[in-house]
Amino acid sequence: MLAEGLASVLMNPICIVWVFIGTLVGIIFGCIPGLTATMAIAMFLPVTYNMAATQGISVLMALYIGGISGGLISAILLNIPGTPASIATCLDGHPLAAKGQAGKALGVGIVFSFLGTMISLLALVLISPPLASIAIKFGPFEYFSITIFSLTLIITLSSQNLVKGIMTGILGLVFATVGLAPVDSVQRFTFGNPNLNNGFDILTVLVGVFAISEIILAAETAHAKKKDEGTVLTDFTIHGFGFSLVEFKTQIVNMLRSSFIGILLGILPGIGSGTSNMLSYSVAKSQSKHPEKFGTGIIDGIVASETANNATIGGTIIPLLTLGIPGDSTSALLLGALIMKGVQPGPLIFEQNGQVVYAIYAAMALASVCMLGIMFFGLRGFVRILKIPGYLLLPLVFVLCTVGAYGINNQLFDCYSLLFFGFVGYLLEKGKYPMTPLILGFVLGNIMELNLRRSLSYSMGDFSVFFTRPMSCTFLVLAAVSIIVNLYVVYRGRKKEAQEAK
């Protein structure tokens, strides 16, 4: 199975070409601010509908890796992160570029993105099989408790405004209840519309909430005073990788630490590259011998951010494959794509669809190598793409989103739900509600309810089983700890703010 899986990607020229294309498109989406890796995957889903499972999932993995890596280009050259995964890259990347060392900044970013992905791939290969053999003993009780723990992480995502964050999280859960109920298949909130029996598709929710609302908001600001778009630094040169072996050696500890943070946050549901790059940056700063130099343009900052955001990719895939629980929007799309191909992620995936797992490994390695090559040789091309005006780009993206939505079931209904979620996203954006909890709630809602009801029918309605089974109890305790710790952090932050205000 191992050889078969690896060969299905690495020995198949068509697949190699597709991984190359996927990586390239991913990087393009990553480097354009406003377009993300998730959008790239959403738009490419229809392309994979008629592909073999291994090939389709390889393309999506390539898009994921490309999308997370591409963000560093605009972060360094424009001082605008291409995706939320590269926010911390701006902090040292742009100052270094402004000093005339843009080539060095880009080189460091690209190489450590590559290393971050490879280290996380290693973690994925090593952690997944033992985790799957533990998870095989999990029953609905454990799955329920894991999803509860995952949902408590909504609080982490909404430190800005706790109440609003939890509200959008529950709104996500509410949208997940539309369709046939788990276990007894009673129709809920379908308004007699058979199209709603299967509930909303994750693609329509995601693209609607993030992309459509973006377009409507752009229309509003177009006529206001012009935003400062920033200027692209175009004159830079790279010799070799842009940095020396001595500089590389000084970053090894930083790289390993950042990879660890990235992988760990990737495994935790709900927290993705958008958080890991910032956490890793602040840890690198606090552990550094020269924290005062951070922000002035040193490579330590770029290494921390870019290693961690790519390391998160491998981490995110671990619970997706071994438990079948998606941790964020990107992995929710990947989960949907796998199921559509007849591959059911979960502890049995190694036995039932081992070749798909090994194909994912192979695709990740191949895509990382492609990314390294494409980024180094295509840099000037990406700089050009950054100059395409946003007012032209957004309508084109919308048309592609519609194709994706239409392609789900070949019907217009999904396009209308796309618009509906666009409207919801717009209202939430106007009310300053955070969007990520909504996606997490939507993704986890059905898994949670299904396992709750299965558990209770096993236990004849007895709730105490959740606490008497050790693994289940552990996750519930973790959930409680996560709530308390997060509430404390929020409380402390408020107190500090109040003191500063005085």
Add this chain to the structure above:
Amino acid sequence: MAKYRDVIGGCLFFIFAAAYYNMALGIRQFSAGSGMVDSQFMPKVYAILLMVLSAIQVLQGVHHVKKREAEADEGSGLTVKDQIISFITSFLLLIIYVALLDSVGFVIMSALFIICMTILLSTKEQRSKKNLLKLILISVAFSVIVFMIFVDGFGLTLPEGILS
């Protein structure tokens, strides 16, 4: 407007949650099985939580309004009227595009949509005759290429409309 944002948002959420609770009561249920947890259970839990949280938000919002009487608007230079007009036009454009997709066809509607939406999103200075010509070329080429790639290349069906 901005200072009442939380109050309005909270009220909307509360109304939504109440309506959702009401609809949840109408879900058919089978009395046998897992005791109190039936298909109504989770929706009711969500609705109640949402009502409580939105009430908290409204209270917080009112408190906020009292504390800081005149909070400055974000300074986007947009009046509420401007925002509503541009929201309605862009949203209408999206709806018209989707509504006519089946009957008129993907290629024509997409090209028209891209042209209209781009004009809507660009500023007056960006709308020169030369740019408009470029835009028409790009939008037609883009729609045709996307249609060909997805339909001929990937075996997807997209509405052909009047061009079929």
